[in-house]
Amino acid sequence: MLDPDGTARTTIFAEMSALAIATESINLGQGFPDYSGPAEVLEVAQREIAAGNNQYPPGRGLPVLRQGIADHQKRFYGLDVDPDREVLVTAGATEALAATILALVDEGDEVVTFEPFYDEYGACIAMARGIHKTVPLRRPDFQPDLDELRDTVTDRTRIILVNTPHNPTGAVFEPATLALIVELAERHDAIILTDEVYEHLLYDEVVHTPIATLPGARERTITVSSGGKTFNTTGWKIGWLTAPPELIDAIVAVKQFLTYVNGAPFQPAIAAGLALPDEFYASLARDLAAKRDVLVGGLREAGFTVSLPRAGYFVVADAAPLGYGDARQLCRDLPRLAGVVGIPISAFCFPETADQYASLVRFAFCKRLDVLEQASRQLADLRR
Numbered sequence: 036m037l038d039p040d041g042t043a044r045t046t047i048f049a050e051m052s053a054l055a056i057a058t059e060s061i062n063l064g065q066g067f068p069d070y071s072g073p074a075e076v077l078e079v080a081q082r083e084i085a086a087g088n089n090q091y092p093p094g095r096g097l098p099v100l101r102q103g104i105a106d107h108q109k110r111f112y113g114l115d116v117d118p119d120r121e122v123l124v125t126a127g128a129t130e131a132l133a134a135t136i137l138a139l140v141d142e143g144d145e146v147v148t149f150e151p152f153y154d155e156y157g158a159c160i161a162m163a164r165g166i167h168k169t170v171p172l173r174r175p176d177f178q179p180d181l182d183e184l185r186d187t188v189t190d191r192t193r194i195i196l197v198n199t200p201h202n203p204t205g206a207v208f209e210p211a212t213l214a215l216i217v218e219l220a221e222r223h224d225a226i227i228l229t230d231e232v233y234e235h236l237l238y239d240e241v242v243h244t245p246i247a248t249l250p251g252a253r254e255r256t257i258t259v260s261s262g263g264k265t266f267n268t269t270g271w272k273i274g275w276l277t278a279p280p281e282l283i284d285a286i287v288a289v290k291q292f293l294t295y296v297n298g299a300p301f302q303p304a305i306a307a308g309l310a311l312p313d314e315f316y317a318s319l320a321r322d323l324a325a326k327r328d329v330l331v332g333g334l335r336e337a338g339f340t341v342s343l344p345r346a347g348y349f350v351v352a353d354a355a356p357l358g359y360g361d362a363r364q365l366c367r368d369l370p371r372l373a374g375v376v377g378i379p380i381s382a383f384c385f386p387e388t389a390d391q392y393a394s395l396v397r398f399a400f401c402k403r404l405d406v407l408e409q410a411s412r413q414l415a416d417l418r419r
């Protein structure tokens with residue numbers, strides 16, 4: 036995207052990552068792990084490359100991965116998914132979301148998301164020339180108000196885009212919210228697009244309920260996920276969506292001109308990951324919960340007010356008690372003050388609504404424990 040003077044617009048994410056490098060700060064801005072995924076998964080990719088699986092795979096994804104995704108949906112959620120007609124492998128969840136929005140949204144169609152929202156949503160809705168409506172998520176628990184949700188979904192709504200577990204707030208939507216989303220989608224004949232990339236990163240006994248499991252939801256729901264967050268392979272960009280066959284066909288029509296196909300040797304590796312035993316999934320969540328606790332402790336110690344995330348990679352911290360009403364400014368100062376980089380929550384909002392979130396910062400805790408401990412020690416300097 037270009038600014039009015041014709042220069043390319045950079046995001047706050049790019050600005051903050053550049054600042055982290057320039058100041059040699061600990062980068063808790065971007066959500067990628069600084070450790071590798073399970074050895075079993077990495078080894079499959081290496082073997083596949085050595086064995087020559089290096090050319091274009093089928094457009095919908097290699098059968099072994101499509102079957103692995105279908106098996107995963109059955110194993111964890113009891114969903115029956117046809118691997119040939121109801122699964123599409125994509126370049127990360129990012130392409131799944133982009134291809135879906137470009138395929139299904141026509142100029143003037145409304146897309147409802149929750150706000151703050153993952154920045155790709157706004158960009159893709161704009162690319163499709165859709166109209167972006169939002170329902171706010173407010174502190175302390177970042178759950179939507181059901182009346183506001185009811186008022187926002189109308190007959191003009193083409194898609195209700197849900198993200199639970201939610202980035203950046205770490206909220207997991209309550210069952211009543213999910214049920215209302217399905218009810219409203221049925222009433223207004225809207226499609227549900229649900230971004231569930233953090234489906235396995237849940238803490239404190241919280242349970243993830245895919246919307247597609249709710250009565251009446253399946254036939255109008257597109258479920259998106261990704262191997263990146265579950266197997267610490269964000270750089271492989273292997274994601275997928277599951278949906279009824281006619282929706283998949285429409286999305287494939289767009290996807291074939293975006294990336295055509297996706298990383299052949301990584302697909303059997305992600306399939307191997309999806310088949311890992313339950314203990315792998317339990318330890319993934321346990322480890323991240325421990326990391327969350329270290330960073331939350333450090334942020335509280337430093338003087339931030341913190342909403343405890345129940346899922347995902349991120350914690351939202353309020354800088355107001357530190358005298359910073361403007362988190363953008365704090366994020367620009369933080370590398371110098373404490374050698375740590377975060378992202379202001381306003382980056383996930385419309386400019387008009389950003390004020391409501393002005394003092395909030397997002398920090399990622401998908402980092403090694405020693406890195407989080409070091410970040411906590413450095414943040415403690417803020418009190419001084």
Ligand SMILES: Cc1ncc(COP(=O)(O)O)c(C=O)c1O
Nearest residue numbers: 127128129153202232261263274
């Ligand atoms: C909510 C959400 N959706 C989608 C993505 C993108 O996933 P992928 O890396 O698989 O494209 C991310 C990555 O941070 C995310 O947080």
